[in-house]
Structure formats: structure tokens, C-alpha cells
Amino acid sequence: MSDSWISPEARLGKDVRTGWGVVVHPGVTVGEGSRIGDHCVLGLPPAEGRAEPLEIGPGSVIRSHNVLYGGSRFGPGLEVGHHALLRHGIVAGANLRVGSYSDIEPEAAIGDYCRFHGYVHVGRGSRIGHFVWLYSLVTLTNDPLPPSHLTRPPVLEDGVVVCVGATVMPGALLRKGAFVAAGSVADGEIPAGAVVRGNPGTVASHVSLLVHPESGLRHPWTEHFADAYPAEARERIARLGAEIAASRRVLKL
Amino acid sequence: MSDSWISPEARLGKDVRTGWGVVVHPGVTVGEGSRIGDHCVLGLPPAEGRAEPLEIGPGSVIRSHNVLYGGSRFGPGLEVGHHALLRHGIVAGANLRVGSYSDIEPEAAIGDYCRFHGYVHVGRGSRIGHFVWLYSLVTLTNDPLPPSHLTRPPVLEDGVVVCVGATVMPGALLRKGAFVAAGSVADGEIPAGAVVRGNPGTVASHVSLLVHPESGLRHPWTEHFADAYPAEARERIARLGAEIAASRRVLKL
Amino acid sequence: MSDSWISPEARLGKDVRTGWGVVVHPGVTVGEGSRIGDHCVLGLPPAEGRAEPLEIGPGSVIRSHNVLYGGSRFGPGLEVGHHALLRHGIVAGANLRVGSYSDIEPEAAIGDYCRFHGYVHVGRGSRIGHFVWLYSLVTLTNDPLPPSHLTRPPVLEDGVVVCVGATVMPGALLRKGAFVAAGSVADGEIPAGAVVRGNPGTVASHVSLLVHPESGLRHPWTEHFADAYPAEARERIARLGAEIAASRRVLKL
Numbered sequence: 081m082s083d084s085w086i087s088p089e090a091r092l093g094k095d096v097r098t099g100w101g102v103v104v105h106p107g108v109t110v111g112e113g114s115r116i117g118d119h120c121v122l123g124l125p126p127a128e129g130r131a132e133p134l135e136i137g138p139g140s141v142i143r144s145h146n147v148l149y150g151g152s153r154f155g156p157g158l159e160v161g162h163h164a165l166l167r168h169g170i171v172a173g174a175n176l177r178v179g180s181y182s183d184i185e186p187e188a189a190i191g192d193y194c195r196f197h198g199y200v201h202v203g204r205g206s207r208i209g210h211f212v213w214l215y216s217l218v219t220l221t222n223d224p225l226p227p228s229h230l231t232r233p234p235v236l237e238d239g240v241v242v243c244v245g246a247t248v249m250p251g252a253l254l255r256k257g258a259f260v261a262a263g264s265v266a267d268g269e270i271p272a273g274a275v276v277r278g279n280p281g282t283v284a285s286h287v288s289l290l291v292h293p294e295s296g297l298r299h300p301w302t303e304h305f306a307d308a309y310p311a312e313a314r315e316r317i318a319r320l321g322a323e324i325a326a327s328r329r330v331l332k333l
Numbered sequence: 334m335s336d337s338w339i340s341p342e343a344r345l346g347k348d349v350r351t352g353w354g355v356v357v358h359p360g361v362t363v364g365e366g367s368r369i370g371d372h373c374v375l376g377l378p379p380a381e382g383r384a385e386p387l388e389i390g391p392g393s394v395i396r397s398h399n400v401l402y403g404g405s406r407f408g409p410g411l412e413v414g415h416h417a418l419l420r421h422g423i424v425a426g427a428n429l430r431v432g433s434y435s436d437i438e439p440e441a442a443i444g445d446y447c448r449f450h451g452y453v454h455v456g457r458g459s460r461i462g463h464f465v466w467l468y469s470l471v472t473l474t475n476d477p478l479p480p481s482h483l484t485r486p487p488v489l490e491d492g493v494v495v496c497v498g499a500t501v502m503p504g505a506l507l508r509k510g511a512f513v514a515a516g517s518v519a520d521g522e523i524p525a526g527a528v529v530r531g532n533p534g535t536v537a538s539h540v541s542l543l544v545h546p547e548s549g550l551r552h553p554w555t556e557h558f559a560d561a562y563p564a565e566a567r568e569r570i571a572r573l574g575a576e577i578a579a580s581r582r583v584l585k586l
Numbered sequence: 587m588s589d590s591w592i593s594p595e596a597r598l599g600k601d602v603r604t605g606w607g608v609v610v611h612p613g614v615t616v617g618e619g620s621r622i623g624d625h626c627v628l629g630l631p632p633a634e635g636r637a638e639p640l641e642i643g644p645g646s647v648i649r650s651h652n653v654l655y656g657g658s659r660f661g662p663g664l665e666v667g668h669h670a671l672l673r674h675g676i677v678a679g680a681n682l683r684v685g686s687y688s689d690i691e692p693e694a695a696i697g698d699y700c701r702f703h704g705y706v707h708v709g710r711g712s713r714i715g716h717f718v719w720l721y722s723l724v725t726l727t728n729d730p731l732p733p734s735h736l737t738r739p740p741v742l743e744d745g746v747v748v749c750v751g752a753t754v755m756p757g758a759l760l761r762k763g764a765f766v767a768a769g770s771v772a773d774g775e776i777p778a779g780a781v782v783r784g785n786p787g788t789v790a791s792h793v794s795l796l797v798h799p800e801s802g803l804r805h806p807w808t809e810h811f812a813d814a815y816p817a818e819a820r821e822r823i824a825r826l827g828a829e830i831a832a833s834r835r836v837l838k839l
Binding site for chain 1: 721749
């Protein structure tokens with residue numbers, strides 16, 4: 081059960097499994113133990129014909145109907161849903177998860193352990209730290225006067241959370257652990273740990289004040305959700321949580 | 334004209350037609366007279382390797398590039414656009430229509446004759462009644478303190494209409510025939526027949542007050558749009574319409 | 587490297603290249619020098635079995651996983667991203683660019699040199715002029731009383747710009763060079779060159795007042811962005827820019 085086209089110039093590690101209808105172009109390296117789903121296309125564009133290397137770390141799971149261009153590099157444990165598009169010039173750290181229908185545009189830089197849900201659009205050149213969450217339909221824009229040749233990609237520091245349907249405007253700078261509420265628009269510099277609400281968004285509170293009354297759970301999530309990450313990430317998560325919690329003292333509301 | 338991989342352990346009913354590049358894993362049952370479009374993948378995940386049954390009712394039309402996991406059950410007359418994703422543990426009634434790019438997450442329960450347009454995201458565990466409409470880009474969320482292990486999927490009763498780009502918040506309970514306006518956010522309990530507008534959404538009126546001045550048509554849609562459904566559904570639609578209309582007397586505005 | 591199904595009743599021009607897993611149904615014409623990416627499906631639906639002609643102009647680039655129905659006609663230089671859906675009855679001019687995950691519904695009429703980014707939904711019967719920009723997640727709706735049999739597709743005149751996440755309501759008429767801000771909702775008639783903001787959207791200013799302070803660049807974009815178009819379009823762009831600039835004198839704010 082395999083009818084695929086794998087270039088002899090691609091390098092698939094030990095125990096890599098590929099599905100049906102998979103196309104792997106020259107210059108692609110897939111780390112050992114990875115799985116490539118049906119109807120995926122790996123490698124080639126932009127300058128079709130010339131093969132830019134695509135590196136996918138070991139232990140990755142690329143589900144069906146995904147497109148990953150040549151010219152990008154993903155750390156170990158990459159997980160991609162279905163129908164996603166990861167273009168060229170992306171550099172991503174360990175254990176990135178990209179949801180179905182998400183589109184990461186060229187030259188994005190992404191840290192370790194980031195989690196993107198579905199329909200996420202990461203605009204060209206975005207800079208994203210570690211442990212960042214982007215929920216469904218989040219858009220990171222980059223043109224401050226559309227359409228123009230100007231490009232001002234946003235910067236999202238470690239531990240930022242952007243909720244469903246929110247938009248991050250060109251040139252925005254979201255400091256550590258900033259939280260953008262559902263459907264809101266974040267622009268300019270957002271202080272560490274700040275909660276942004278509304279369109280245009282304004283700083284409404286600090287994340288440590290976000291509480292779920294029924295359960296008593298509160299932000300930052302680093303206290304009660306670290307177990308959702310691999311064990312080797314936990315110490316970094318604890319440090320990040322302490323920094324975000326500490327930012328409350330300096331946030332002027 | 335058919336180059337596909339159909340498992341010998343799948344059961345395709347009489348007169349089922351499959352397109353090009355179709356992958357059908359073990360444990361899949363497709364009812365008679367159905368059509369499966371090009372590049373679809375049916376069955377398997379989540380626990381790849383073990384084949385959970387996927388049941389697709391007779392007379393279904395699954396267009397191209399769709400992914401349906403094993404472990405779900407769809408009634409007769411399922412219709413799916415292109416590039417959709419229907420994951421495991423879904424139980425859906427008769428004649429569900431799912432638009433292109435829509436993503437139904439695991440364990441959703443869906444009644445009869447529902448209509449979802451494109452880019453609809455139904456979060457894990459959502460409970461959806463009969464004759465529900467979800468328009469483009471509607472998102473049903475379920476985590477009240479993202480990210481967390483908490484999960485509070487919303488409940489949408491019969492005849493609910495959620496318009497373009499609206500968001501249904503975790504734990505929301507939309508009573509019969511509630512109507513969420515375009516781009517609005519519905520949270521908490523929404524009374525039967527109520528119209529919700531804004532972010533955060535508030536109850537603005539009753540659906541029976543939604544009128545199209547030019548044509549004189551008004552809500553509930555059950556009066557002027559029942560002919561868009563199969564004949565056997567009409568009596569249920571009439572009963573539902575009467576209930577929604579009656580809710581006007583009890584709605585406090 | 588080609589495992590595809592090309593109907594003998596399709597006509598592929600000189601130097602047309604097709605990828606892997608491409609399905610081309612009868613009645614499809616692809617102009618010379620075009621490129622069709624992996625896993626695309628061209629032609630057929632709606633009345634599957636009867637082949638409506640699909641015409642794709644010369645020099646087109648259709649990337650992977652796209653679906654184009656029969657019964658549509660696209661001018662030269664069409665460019666389509668990945669995972670897009672272009673249904674039947676569409677008539678589009680020269681050099682249309684359609685981003686990934688975009689869905690153009692039946693009977694849309696589209697002028698020359700339009701640019702649509704990703705996740706754009708163009709509702710059935712929309713009428714779109716020349717040099718129109720639709721950014722990510724823009725939705726053009728058409729049912730004024732959803733759900734109903736009423737249909738009032740919007741009209742977007744030349745040079746209209748609709749920013750990220752904005753919604754155009756049924757029956758809206760956007761005059762030349764109107765600009766809809768990110769996340770806004772445009773309804774009714776919008777005067778030439780007007781900037782619309784908010785939900786519900788109101789006219790906030792004239793595009794010529796949109797300035798990027800850092801660079802000094804301002805709208806209309808026709809002054810500083812004409813070089814992003816083929817040389818033969820530049821004279822038309824200059825004329826359009828003059829008209830939009832002139833509309834400032836007649837806009838009442």
C-alpha cells in the first residue's frame with residue numbers, strides 16, 4: 081500500500097513511513113521514526129527546479145495533504161495536522177505543532193514547543209518565541225499600509241497566548257506572556273503579562289487575574305498545564321511562569 | 334480512470350463510485366449509491382494501525398480532498414465539500430452538510446439536517462441539535478482558560494443559526510432557534526429565539542423581529558425555507574418553527 | 587515523475603507541465619506555458635458526468651491541491667496558491683491571484699489584476715472590478731436573511747481594498763477605491779475612496795488620509811505600488827489612482 085514519488089536525492093531516516101500519493105522532492109531530509117501522511121508534498125518551490133534543502137527533525141508526524149516547501153528547517157518532534165502549508169525560509173525549534181489549514185509564510189522564525197491551532201496565518205518574517213500559543217483563525221499581519229512594499233512583521237515573545245480570531249497588527253511587539261482575548265486586535269507594544277481586549281485592543285488587566293471560577297485555576301498556564309509538554313521542557317516552563325507572574329508588579333493598569 | 338487504494342477490509346455498498354487517488358482504510362463502510370471524490374482519505378487515525386470503524390450512510394456525496402477518520406458514524410445523505418476534516422468519535426444524524434475547509438473535532442454529536450458552511454470549526458465534544466446552521470468561519474470553542482485541561486463544549490439546540498464569523502464561547506448554551514449575528518460572540522445561556530449581537534454579545538431582540546424589508550420575509554426561516562429540505566423533514570420543521578415563534582412571548586427584552 | 591490522469595478530451599497547450607496525482611477531466615483547456623501542481627483536480631462538477639468547459643489562460647501557475655470546476659473562464663496569468671477552490675460559472679479577467687484556502691463560489695464576476703490572499707470567501711454571484719484587494723479571511727456574503735432563498739451579492743468597484751478579517755454584507759456597494767479596515771463590517775453603499783471602520787462599519791475618513799508616518803507613504807497605493815503589477819497595467823493604475831484621489835473632494839465626512 082504505497083504509490084508515491086520519492087526522489088532518490090531525498091534522505092529518509094530509519095523507520096520513516098510514508099503514505100499513499102506522497103511526493104518528496106530532491107533535497108528533503110526527514111529524521112528517523114517520522115511519519116508522512118497521504119497526499120503530502122515535501123520540498124521544491126519557490127524557485128521550482130532548484131532544490132533548496134528541507135529538514136524535518138526526527139520523530140515528526142506530518143498528517144495528510146500537507147505542503148512543506150524546500151528551504152526550511154524544523155526541529156525534532158514537528159507535528160502537522162491536515163491541509164497545512166509551511167513555506168520556504170522558516171526556521172522552527174523543537175516540537176512545533178501546526179494545526180490543520182494553517183499557513184506559515186516565508187522567513188518566519190519560531191522557537192521551541194509552540195502550539196498553533198487551525199487556520200492560523202503567520203505572516204512573512206514573523207518572529208515568534210518559545211511556548212507561544214496561537215488559536216484558531218489567528219492572523220499575524222505585516223503590511224502597515226496595505227497594499228505596499230512596506231513590511232513590519234510582528235514580534236511575539238515567549239509564552240504569548242493569542243485567542244480565537246484575534247489579529248496581531250504589523251509591527252506589534254507582544255512582550256512575554258501577553259494574552260490577546262478572542263476576537264481582539266493587538267497593536268503597538270503590549271507589556272509582559274498584559275491582557276488585551278477589544279478592537280482596537282486596549283490593556284484590560286494582567287494574566288494572573290484571569291481565573292476560572294468553577295475550578296479555581298488561573299493564569300499563567302505554566303502552573304497547571306506544564307504536564308501537556310514533554311518532560312524535558314518543564315524546567316523552562318517553570319522559569320517562564322515565574323517571569324510572567326512577576327510582571328504583574330510592573331504592569332500599570 | 335481510477336488509481337486508488339481501497340482496503341479489502343472496507344465495505345463499499347452497491348453503486349458506490351470512488352475517484353482518483355482515493356485511500357480507504359480497513360473498517361470503513363460506505364452506504365450504497367455514495368460518491369467519494371478524488372484524493373480523499375477515509376478511515377484510520379487516531380490510533381493508526383488499529384482500524385476503528387467509520388460508517389457513512391447511503392446516498393452520501395464526499396467531494397475531493399476530504400479526510401474522515403475512523404471511529405465516526407454519519408447518517409444517510411451526508412454531503413461534504415472539499416478539503417474538509419471530520420475526525421474520530423463523531424456521531425451525526427441524517428443529511429448533514431459540511432462545507433469546504435470545515436473541521437469537526439472529535440466526539441462532536443450532531444443531529445439531523447444540519448448545515449455547516451466553509452471554514453467552520455466545531456470544537457471537541459460540541460453538542461449540536463437538529464436543523465442547526467453554522468455559517469462561514471464560525472468557531473465553537475471549548476477551553477474556558479486557554480490553554481488548560483478544562484473543557485466546556487457548547488450546546489446548540491435545534492434550529493440555532495450562527496452567522497458569518499461569529500464565535501461561540503466555552504460552555505455557552507444556545508436554546509432553540511437562537512440567532513447569533515455576524516461577527517458576534519455568544520456566551521452563557523441564550524434564551525430560545527433570542528438574537529445576539531456584539532462582542533461581548535448581548536440579547537438584542539427576538540428572531541421573529543428579523544425582517545427583510547424589500548421582500549417582507551421574516552424569521553423564523555421555517556416558514557419560507559422548508560422547501561430547501563427533503564420532503565420527509567418538513568413536518569419536523571413546521572413544529573420547530575412554531576416553537577421558535579412561540580418563544581417570543583417569554584423572551585424578556 | 588508523473589502519475590496523473592489527463593482526459594484525452596482535455597486540451598493542454600504547448601509547454602504545459604503537470605505535477606503528480608493531477609486529474610484533468612474532459613472539456614478543460616489550459617493555455618501554453620502553464621503549470622499545474624500536484625494533486626490538483628481540474629474540470630467536471632457541478633453536473634458531474636457532463637463536461638462543462640474550463641478555460642485557463644496561458645502562463646498560469648496553479649499550485650498543488652487546487653480544485654477548479656468546469657464551467658469557468660480565467661484570463662491569462664492566473665496564479666493560485668494551494669488548497670483553493672474555484673467553482674463553476676466564474677468569469678475572471680487577466681492575472682487574477684488567488685491565495686491558499688480561498689473559495690470562489692459560483693457565478694462570481696472578477697475583473698483584471700485582482701489580488702486575493704488566503705481564506706478569502708467570495709460568495710455566489712459577487713461582482714468584483716479591476717485591481718481589487720481582498721486580504722486574509724475576508725468574506726463576501728449574499729443572503730440578507732440567513733437562511734433564505736434571497737440572494738443579494740455585493741458589488742466591489744475598481745481599486746477596492748478589504749483588509750484582514752473584514753466582512754462585506756449582502757447587497758453592499760463599495761464604490762471605487764473604498765477601503766474597509768481590518769475586522770470591520772461594510773454594509774450599504776460606501777462612497778468612492780471612503781475608509782470604513784468598526785462593526786457595524788461607519789465611514790471614518792478618506793483613503794488619501796491613510797499615511798504611514800515612518801515612511802511618509804500614503805494612499806491611494808497606485809502611487810507607490812504600481813511596480814508590483816505587469817508593465818501593461820501601469821497606465822490603467824495611474825488613471826484609477828487619479829480618480830480615487832479626486833473622490834476626496836466629494837466625500838462628506
